[in-house]
Amino acid sequence: MITLYDMPLALNCYKVRLLLSLLGVDYRREPIDLLENEHKTPEFLALNPFGQLPVVTEGSLVLRDSQAIMVWIARKHGDDSWLPRDPDREAIVNAWLSAAAYEIRLGPYDARLAKLFPWLCVNANTVNERSDLALKLYDERLSDREWIALDHPTVADVAAYPAISQCGDGDISLEGYDAVQAWVGRMRALPGYVDILD
Numbered sequence: 001m002i003t004l005y006d007m008p009l010a011l012n013c014y015k016v017r018l019l020l021s022l023l024g025v026d027y028r029r030e031p032i033d034l035l036e037n038e039h040k041t042p043e044f045l046a047l048n049p050f051g052q053l054p055v056v057t058e059g060s061l062v063l064r065d066s067q068a069i070m071v072w073i074a075r076k077h078g079d080d081s082w083l084p085r086d087p088d089r090e091a092i093v094n095a096w097l098s099a100a101a102y103e104i105r106l107g108p109y110d111a112r113l114a115k116l117f118p119w120l121c122v123n124a125n126t127v128n129e130r131s132d133l134a135l136k137l138y139d140e141r142l143s144d145r146e147w148i149a150l151d152h153p154t155v156a157d158v159a160a161y162p163a164i165s166q167c168g169d170g171d172i173s174l175e176g177y178d179a180v181q182a183w184v185g186r187m188r189a190l191p192g193y194v195d196i197l198d
């Protein structure tokens with residue numbers, strides 16, 4: 001059985017919960033309270049020396065980093081569509097996974113952090129500009145297509161969704177990003193979809 005070390009409001013944990021739910025994979029949640037610094041205890045640091053959520057374990061396997069975890073889940077439990085085995089198509093998905101970890105992280109993810117957990121945000125001064133940059137890139141990408149990487153949902157959509165869908169928490173608006181808004185609606189309609197607090 002998979003165990004997810006998890007905090008409900010943490011966006012990187014939500015990425016993993018959303019993918020597990022979309023794929024119908026059973027797992028158990030082990031709550032770790034970032035506000036109580038439970039991610040910096042010796043026990044947790046032994047699991048993840050980076051001192052970050054999420055962490056996933058299965059038997060003796062211990063995995064950190066939401067992107068790496070999603071790739072593992074997709075390979076293990078998904079059909080090829082969530083992460084294609086064809087190298088050309090896989091590379092496109094991986095490029096958008098990286099965008100979720102960088103452009104989205106520095107933009108809407110950190111904007112939300114700056115409002116909800118300011119002591120964890122290292123670039124509060126640039127989050128508005130970075131959010132605009134990231135949302136423009138995603139809006140342009142989605143202007144003539146339904147899904148971010150390929151012509152169907154992939155882990156790249158799941159990686160981007162949490163920070164984009166919760167960007168209002170960081171006072172970032174999706175107004176004017178019509179293609180992104182339409183994509184958010186498509187994500188919410190996927191079978192197995194769960195909200196951040198479900």
Ligand SMILES: N[C@@H](CCC(=O)N[C@@H](CS)C(=O)NCC(=O)O)C(=O)O
Pocket residue numbers: 010011012013034039051052053054064065066067101120
């Ligand atoms: N690259 C990592 C980043 C993980 C990360 O930043 N996790 C946040 C919660 S969403 C965290 O644990 N922050 C606490 C800290 O960095 O001290 C991933 O994608 O999982």
